[in-house]
Amino acid sequence: xxxxxxxxxxxxxxxxxxxxxxxxxxxxxxxxxxxxxxxxxxxxxxxxxxxxxxxxxxxxxxxxxxxxxxxxxxxxxxxxxxxxxxxxxxxxxxxxxxxxxxxxxxxxxxxxxxxxxxxxxxxxxxxxxxxxxxxxxxxxxxxxxxxxxxxxxxxxxxxxxxxxxxxxxxxxxxxxxxxxxxxxxxxxxxxxxxxxxxxxxxxxxxxxxx
Amino acid sequence: xxxxxxxxxxxxxxxxxxxxxxxxxxxxxxxxxxxxxxxxxxxxxxxxxxxxxxxxxxxxxxxxxxxxxxxxxxxxxxxxxxxxxxxxxxxxxxxxxxxxxxxxxxxxxxxxxxxxxxxxxxxxxxxxxxxxxxxxxxxxxxxxxxxxxxxxxxxxxxxxxxxxxxxxxxxxxxxxxxxxxxxxxxxxxxxxxxxxxxxxxxxxxxxxxx
DNA sequence: CATCATTTAAAACAGTTGTTTAACTCTGGC
DNA sequence: GCCAGAGTTAAACAACTGTTTTAAATGATG
Numbered sequence: 001x002x003x004x005x006x007x008x009x010x011x012x013x014x015x016x017x018x019x020x021x022x023x024x025x026x027x028x029x030x031x032x033x034x035x036x037x038x039x040x041x042x043x044x045x046x047x048x049x050x051x052x053x054x055x056x057x058x059x060x061x062x063x064x065x066x067x068x069x070x071x072x073x074x075x076x077x078x079x080x081x082x083x084x085x086x087x088x089x090x091x092x093x094x095x096x097x098x099x100x101x102x103x104x105x106x107x108x109x110x111x112x113x114x115x116x117x118x119x120x121x122x123x124x125x126x127x128x129x130x131x132x133x134x135x136x137x138x139x140x141x142x143x144x145x146x147x148x149x150x151x152x153x154x155x156x157x158x159x160x161x162x163x164x165x166x167x168x169x170x171x172x173x174x175x176x177x178x179x180x181x182x183x184x185x186x187x188x189x190x191x192x193x194x195x196x197x198x199x200x201x202x203x204x205x206x207x208x209x210x
Numbered sequence: 211x212x213x214x215x216x217x218x219x220x221x222x223x224x225x226x227x228x229x230x231x232x233x234x235x236x237x238x239x240x241x242x243x244x245x246x247x248x249x250x251x252x253x254x255x256x257x258x259x260x261x262x263x264x265x266x267x268x269x270x271x272x273x274x275x276x277x278x279x280x281x282x283x284x285x286x287x288x289x290x291x292x293x294x295x296x297x298x299x300x301x302x303x304x305x306x307x308x309x310x311x312x313x314x315x316x317x318x319x320x321x322x323x324x325x326x327x328x329x330x331x332x333x334x335x336x337x338x339x340x341x342x343x344x345x346x347x348x349x350x351x352x353x354x355x356x357x358x359x360x361x362x363x364x365x366x367x368x369x370x371x372x373x374x375x376x377x378x379x380x381x382x383x384x385x386x387x388x389x390x391x392x393x394x395x396x397x398x399x400x401x402x403x404x405x406x407x408x409x410x411x412x413x414x415x416x417x418x419x420x
Numbered sequence: 421c422a423t424c425a426t427t428t429a430a431a432a433c434a435g436t437t438g439t440t441t442a443a444c445t446c447t448g449g450c
Numbered sequence: 451g452c453c454a455g456a457g458t459t460a461a462a463c464a465a466c467t468g469t470t471t472t473a474a475a476t477g478a479t480g
Contacts, residue, residue, distance in 0.1 A: 006426080006427070020330075021330050022234075022329065022330050024232075024234045024235060025234060025330055027466075027467065027468085028467085028468065028469090029466090029467085029468095037427080037428085038427065038428050038429070039429095039468095039469095040427090040428080040429090040469085040470080040471090041426095041427070041428085042468090042469095043468080043469060043470075044426080044427080045426095048468080048469080049468065049469090114328060115328070117378070117382065118324060118325070118328040118329075118378075118381070119232065119328075119329075120231050120232050120235055152394055153390060153394055153396050153398065154406060156386075156389075156390055156393075156394075157379070157386075157390075157398075157403060157406050157407075157410075158406070158410055160375075160378070160379050160382075160386055161375035161379055161407065161410050161411070162375070163378065164374045164375040164376070164377065164378025164379050165370075165371040165372070165374040165375040165378075165414070166374070167374065167378060168327070168328075168370070168373065168374025168375075168377060168378050169367070169370050169371055169374050171328070172327065172370075176366075176367075176370050179366075180363060180366055180367075183366075184362055184363055184366075186363050188363065188367075193367060196364060196367050196368070197367075197371065199417050200367075200368055200371050200414045200415075200417055201371070201414065202417075203413045203414055203416070203417040204375070204410045204411065204413050204414040205410075206413075207409050207410055207412075207413040216457080216458085237436075237437065237438085238437080238438065238439090239436085239437085239438095247458085248457095248458055248459055248460085249438095249439095249459090249460090250439085250440080250441090250458075250459075250460090251457085251458075251459095252438090252439095253438080253439060253440075254456095254457075254458080255457095258438080258439080259438065259439095
């Protein structure tokens with residue numbers, strides 16, 4: 001084994017197994033044997049399982065937020081109007097394209113993001129907020145500006161509605177797609193689903209009624 | 211201890227602890243010591259931890275679906291038009307009111323429902339689908355009828371968008387509410403949040419654009 | 421060539437997990 | 451009054467968890 005790719009082999013295996021089964025359901029022994037490395041390597045390189053979990057998230061969240069920031073900069077620089085649909089498209093395009101360019105599976109990315117919210121790992125939520133909170137707040141701010149009629153509290157609730165619809169749906173994408181394929185024979189792709197999500201989420205954010 | 215309330219004491223403790231920490235993160239020893247019963251009682255009365263998890267869900271999903279069916283029957287019997295907002299209101303009213311009448315915490319109910327979808331317990335999903343799938347399909351069918359313009363595949367994706375927005379938001383209700391209270395000083399109640407969710411989810415289901 | 425970080429191996433660590441056992445207590449029906 | 455059976459108890463089971471330690475081997479860098 002060529003020395004230092006041990007770290008990335010562990011990250012690869014951990015990422016796949018976490019997305020598939022969750023954190024507590026995945027043991028270090030499963031990870032290391034999948035990665036073909038020694039059990040002690042995880043504690044040697046990462047310190048603990050907690051820090052391994054954080055490292056997995058860091059590896060895909062850092063390029064994701066960087067790409068998103070760049071995309072927002074680009075949109076602002078070219079003087080494009082920042083309407084709701086455009087912002088959501090930016091978000092989804094980065095999540096879909098930017099990551100797969102780097103060889104990362106966007107679906108796995110969504111499953112992990114869903115886990116970060118629903119599994120009970122306090123340290124993970126704290127880690128993500130402290131590391132990527134600024135980018136999140138920037139995006140939320142731009143979205144709020146694009147919705148001048150909506151009062152702040154209502155806006156934030158709807159932002160969470162949107163996050164819920166996105167994360168929930170995409171992290172169970174395979175299961176939902178399988179059901180629809182069985183019932184309607186129609187198979188849909190991930191980009192197609194995002195194309196359905198943009199107008200739906202936009203409509204939800206924009207409603208006039210109380 | 212008055213003999214046979216051991217079963218319900220276990221269910222009470224398990225329900226609260228599962229909602230708080232998740233399934234794998236909650237040990238039988240924590241459950242039994244919280245309930246004040248012997249460790250072996252779980253295996254004696256329920257057979258296994260899996261079956262205990264299912265029993266917890268059965269205890270609140272059975273009254274919930276019965277109430278929902280009754281509410282739908284009532285709406286149809288009184289000849290009310292079944293529009294989208296009304297159906298969602300029925301769903302949320304039953305989830306909120308019907309359960310708390312029975313002394314069950316609606317938020318806990320939502321957290322557990324979220325867990326059922328996101329935790330990796332294949333047996334749970336199978337159990338719920340086989341037991342409550344008919345009620346689910348009936349509700350989905352009525353909702354589809356109220357949306358004649360929307361093609362079936364798009365409808366089902368949007369149904370999952372709505373489920374995601376609902377389950378995700380309400381299962382993290384406490385956390386989100388705390389953030390909004392800190393940032394805006396405005397505190398919102400669960401009924402208020404559902405009042406925001408009805409028009410938002412309706413708008414999402416009804417959009418005209420592709 | 422020596423050095424030092426990296427990797428492997430194997431073992432042990434101390435906990436925790438779900439489950440099972442066998443003995444015990446209690447109670448309702450004969 | 452007694453006894454079968456349901457209910458409870460403490461103890462032990464075997465398996466697994468994350469982590470640490472020992473040791474030896476490997477490889478790149480200076």
